[in-house]
Amino acid sequence: YRLSKVLVTGGAGFIGSNLVDQLVEDGDQIVVVDDLSMGLKENLPDSPQVTFYQHSITDHGFMRQLLIDARFDYIYLLAAVASVADSVARPYQTHQINQEANIYILEVLRKQQLPVKKVLFASSAAVYGNNPELPKREDSTIDPLTPYAIDKFATERFVIDYGRLYNLPTVAVRFFNVYGPKQNPKSPYSGVLSLITQAARHHSSFTIFGDGSQTRDFVYIQDVIQALRLLTKNNPVIHQVFNVGTGKHISLNHVIKVYEQLIDYQFKLISKPERTGDIKHSYANISRLLSLGYKPRYTIESGLKLYWESIK
Ligand code: UD2
Numbered sequence: 247y248r249l250s251k252v253l254v255t256g257g258a259g260f261i262g263s264n265l266v267d268q269l270v271e272d273g274d275q276i277v278v279v280d281d282l283s284m285g286l287k288e289n290l291p292d293s294p295q296v297t298f299y300q301h302s303i304t305d306h307g308f309m310r311q312l313l314i315d316a317r318f319d320y321i322y323l324l325a326a327v328a329s330v331a332d333s334v335a336r337p338y339q340t341h342q343i344n345q346e347a348n349i350y351i352l353e354v355l356r357k358q359q360l361p362v363k364k365v366l367f368a369s370s371a372a373v374y375g376n377n378p379e380l381p382k383r384e385d386s387t388i389d390p391l392t393p394y395a396i397d398k399f400a401t402e403r404f405v406i407d408y409g410r411l412y413n414l415p416t417v418a419v420r421f422f423n424v425y426g427p428k429q430n431p432k433s434p435y436s437g438v439l440s441l442i443t444q445a446a447r448h449h450s451s452f453t454i455f456g457d458g459s460q461t462r463d464f465v466y467i468q469d470v471i472q473a474l475r476l477l478t479k480n481n482p483v484i485h486q487v488f489n490v491g492t493g494k495h496i497s498l499n500h501v502i503k504v505y506e507q508l509i510d511y512q513f514k515l516i517s518k519p520e521r522t523g524d525i526k527h528s529y530a531n532i533s534r535l536l537s538l539g540y541k542p543r544y545t546i547e548s549g550l551k552l553y554w555e556s557i558k
Pocket of ligand 1: 298328329330347370371372375422423434435436437438441452453454455456460462498521524525528555
């Protein structure tokens with residue numbers, strides 16, 4: 247675990263910065279590349295172990311030089327246009343960031359024969375689209391319906407099959423509904439738990455789309471970090487994709503009830519029609535990850551409690 251050199255693209259974002267915190271604790275030397283389009287500089291710990299470059303991963307010259315100079319042990323590819331709505335508004339730019347830039351990184355690793363120990367790519371449950379099969383298994387039918395989902399799926403395949411073809415140790419993960427500290431509630435398409443948290447904090451109203459009976463696999467950020475470390479450090483697993491969730495599903499109504507009890511507050515709820523393209527139910531089959539020793543540790547109660555304490 248000591249003194250690995252680690253690249254985290256998107257390291258100033260929600261998931262990336264929480265990962266960086268953990269890597270600092272692990273004693274690693276970390277380089278963050280983030281254009282701050284969604285991420286925040288303040289998300290990063292003030293540590294001599296962290297070097298930050300405010301830069302887009304689409305800059306080939308920069309990425310190539312960085313990879314060659316630094317010779318990373320571990321690479322986490324987390325930089326992305328993270329909003330589905332954003333990808334629908336800007337499909338071509340999304341593609342350049344979410345797919346092309348990542349393939350270029352793989353290409354540099356291949357061409358320069360750089361000795362990386364593991365490359366991990368962050369994909370999404372969005373790849374399952376409207377496939378009604380539950381729970382979603384990694385080999386369930388995929389149905390990517392937006393530029394976001396299409397790029398996530400294509401890049402995931404690239405990362406895995408590039409790995410196979412050119413002998414690069416790669417893995418991919420499909421995140422379900424991740425929540426927790428440092429999640430950015432800025433856009434109306436931000437994660438629903440960041441929006442609820444924001445509403446509680448400012449005593450503002452919260453809009454429920456539909457009747458609130460829709461369910462999601464809400465996974466607390468620290469469980470996600472556990473999964474990311476498990477799949478990289480000292481783990482021989484390669485060329486596979488893993489769902490990252492809890493394997494449980496909870497309705498929005500239940501979440502609201504739990505949150506209200508937790509913080510002794512009554513939400514000002516507004517009801518609006520179901521959002522177009524919304525899926526009704528989603529949760530992960532996580533047996534693949536469980537077989538590697540993964541153990542989700544946070545319930546919705548304990549996760550929300552920590553989240554709430556982090557923003558107060
Ligand atoms: C998540 C991902 C999305 C994509 C998708 C794949 C996030 C933020 N989004 O979308 O990128 O991967 O999964 O299936 O992780 N809702 C409200 N009020 C609000 C906001 C949301 O009622 O103010 C509802 C929303 O209509 C949906 C549920 O809450 O039914 C969850 O919404 P979300 O945007 O957090 O996540 P999701 O699963 O739709």
